[in-house]
Amino acid sequence: MSAAIQQQLPDLIAHRGNAAEYPENTLPALRSALELGVRHIAFDVQLSADRQPMLLHDSTLARTAGLELHALEMSSQELAVVAVNEDRRFNKRFTDIGIPTLAQAVNVLESHPAATAFVQLKRASLRAFGHELVARRVCEVLKPIARQCVLISADLAAVHHLRQVSPYRVGWVLPDYSTVSALKCEALAPDYLFCDHQLLTDNASRLWRGPWRWAIYEVSSRSQALALGKRGARLVQTMLVREMLREFRSLQARV
Template sequence: MTLIYGHRGARGEAPENTLPSFRRALDAGVKRVELDLHLSSDRQLMVIHDPTLRRTTGLGGKVAHHSAADLMRIDARRGGPDWPELCPIPSLEQLFTACPEFEHYQLEVKSGSAGQSRIVLDAVTKLVERFGLQDKVVLTSSSRTLLKTARDSGFSLPTGLVEEYGLIDWIKSCKRYGCDYLILNWKLCSAQRVASAKAQGLHVSVWTVNEPALMQRLVDMGVDSIITDFPHLAVDTLADSRG
């Protein structure tokens, strides 16, 4: 059975990476979610996609230049679906506290130095242990630096390679860095590629999948999970495909 992950919560239905967006995914019955992490100036894990505030808040500056307390007061509704109430940037701790119903998280970390990667890995480890989520989290990234740091440091959680452009041998890279997941841009998918990855024991997760016909095509290819902006649509589509 193909699993469904809400992309940044339910990005097509509510402001991305905010608590209302994650609750929309839960409302659809989707209990798996993909989200993005950046560090605040005081080294707290914040749930936001971009390194800067401009696109989702309209403010200038970098996430890393603000404290967690300040970021959690900033409204992040800009550029998303209309929403009637304020949608502050949440911390990962806040998300874990507010939405305990989730069964699995893909936590995507953007690129950074080895030093910054170690800070992120340590922060994720401590928070996951505190909430008892060791079996419910995979840390993903397109950053080879982060994945190498995770491998070399004995990071205890599963990891996944995010691949958008198809310029390298994904399976070889996953094996090199000890990854359990391969997260692919859907445009890179073929039945043969999916089968090859799965034969190596990789969970193949595909993003961003928003059209019913595409959802069905990817299910037929054998992907393990799809990541979608529209969890309600995905639930209805896959329910129909399963009869």
């Protein structure tokens, strides 16, 4: 592989951990991704009814646990006994994988001090509990690994709030790839910009330049990652952690 291609190869972010092989946002998924050697990991946080940060993408438990329950109306103790085995996706391969607290995820990351965690504050909790409370609770729990963490959200007001009240690096998950969003990025100057690759309709132009690093998500192939790297993406986010790592390492071995 040429030096030019090596420079264009983005780093991988494990999306919700090694979510291709384990239920998403769970301790087995996080541990697996880190043990495979990923240096960046991303997971989602919602607050329980008793204001405890929990690793959850959805505000309901229908998809991951098969339960018609609203997670934000349940206490952390109630959520702790829910099994999120994702039976539809894994065909009952797993039997007792629980919803982690953010504190449990911190314990995992403490044993991998070189890893960076992108912690996404979800809109459902921001609406239900307010930006100030969610930010305060998450920042408190992450304090032991603060230097490893980047707080991100699709809620622009929440990212502004985090920038003002916390020392954490921040990232904005873009709603679109438009001139209006570009202007908002210039005003905010986040450390990271996250964008779904499907929003990048122009496949040739370089990504907006700025003080941020680009992280493109829903990436599923080495060729796609290389193409994004040529456009300026420093990171690509994927659930196919083992497969993508294998492909990246095979390329790097050719240097």
